[in-house]
Amino acid sequence: MRVILLAFVAVVLWGQNTAMLIELRHIGPGLAAQIASAYGDGKVNVSTNASTLILSGPPEQLTVIHGVIRKADVPTPAKARKNVELTFYVLAAGDPGGRDLLPDDLAGVAKQVKGVLGVPALRLVESIQIRSREGRGGEASGILGKSAGAPNIYQLRFGEVRLQGEANARSLRLDSLKFGAKILSGNSYIDTGFSTEIDFKEGQKVVIGKSSLDTSGTPFFVVVTGKVVD
Numbered sequence: 001m002r003v004i005l006l007a008f009v010a011v012v013l014w015g016q017n018t019a020m021l022i023e024l025r026h027i028g029p030g031l032a033a034q035i036a037s038a039y040g041d042g043k044v045n046v047s048t049n050a051s052t053l054i055l056s057g058p059p060e061q062l063t064v065i066h067g068v069i070r071k072a073d074v075p076t077p078a079k080a081r082k083n084v085e086l087t088f089y090v091l092a093a094g095d096p097g098g099r100d101l102l103p104d105d106l107a108g109v110a111k112q113v114k115g116v117l118g119v120p121a122l123r124l125v126e127s128i129q130i131r132s133r134e135g136r137g138g139e140a141s142g143i144l145g146k147s148a149g150a151p152n153i154y155q156l157r158f159g160e161v162r163l164q165g166e167a168n169a170r171s172l173r174l175d176s177l178k179f180g181a182k183i184l185s186g187n188s189y190i191d192t193g194f195s196t197e198i199d200f201k202e203g204q205k206v207v208i209g210k211s212s213l214d215t216s217g218t219p220f221f222v223v224v225t226g227k228v229v230d
Helices: 029-039 059-072 104-117
Strands: 008-014 017-023 045-049 052-057 083-093 122-133 138-147 150-158 160-164 171-185 188-201 206-212 219-229
Touching: 017 059, 029 045, 029 052, 029 059, 052 059, 083 104, 083 138, 083 160, 083 171, 104 122, 104 206, 104 219, 122 138, 122 150, 122 219, 138 171, 171 206, 171 219, 188 206, 188 219
Parallel strands: none
Antiparallel strands: 008 017, 017 052, 045 052, 083 122, 083 219, 138 150, 150 171, 160 171, 171 188, 206 219
């Protein structure tokens, strides 16, 4: 592994003391000065100028300081991007007076949808899982039932997933999210869907959009949840 050397720009002997100038490449002069003071044991004078550390003191102390700063003055490793698992649920309005046809873990968000939008019952049409990485996008496509005997083709995509906050209070942001479906109407397909950007807490289920599932106007809703995975 190649080590970036911190150049000795000048070395001047003043009696038993030595003057040394160290060029800094990756750390700031303030941090370098703190390191030098900590390892100088009160025997080293420390000052800075732009990206240069200026020292004077016993040669043996300067040698120690130079070694410590050489190890500290290296590029910061790139932050490892976390893997993110996103699950999208497509819910459609059910029969009036009927009961919900949903997994138990969707009961909370279903109650919210029915209360706010006045939908009497809901059913699960499709669930979509996408594994992406922090700072990356993702997409999926498939079929959402049929209209007039022909399949409804959907496409889901987002431009980037971002993580905000710490692990115990983390939120996710989806940028440039678009959900679209092609529904047969007569002899041609019509496009339906929505686009948005959304922030939500990790593990929370939120409704991100509403559109029509068929030419009769049956509404469908898309719910998203997400979490960081290994």
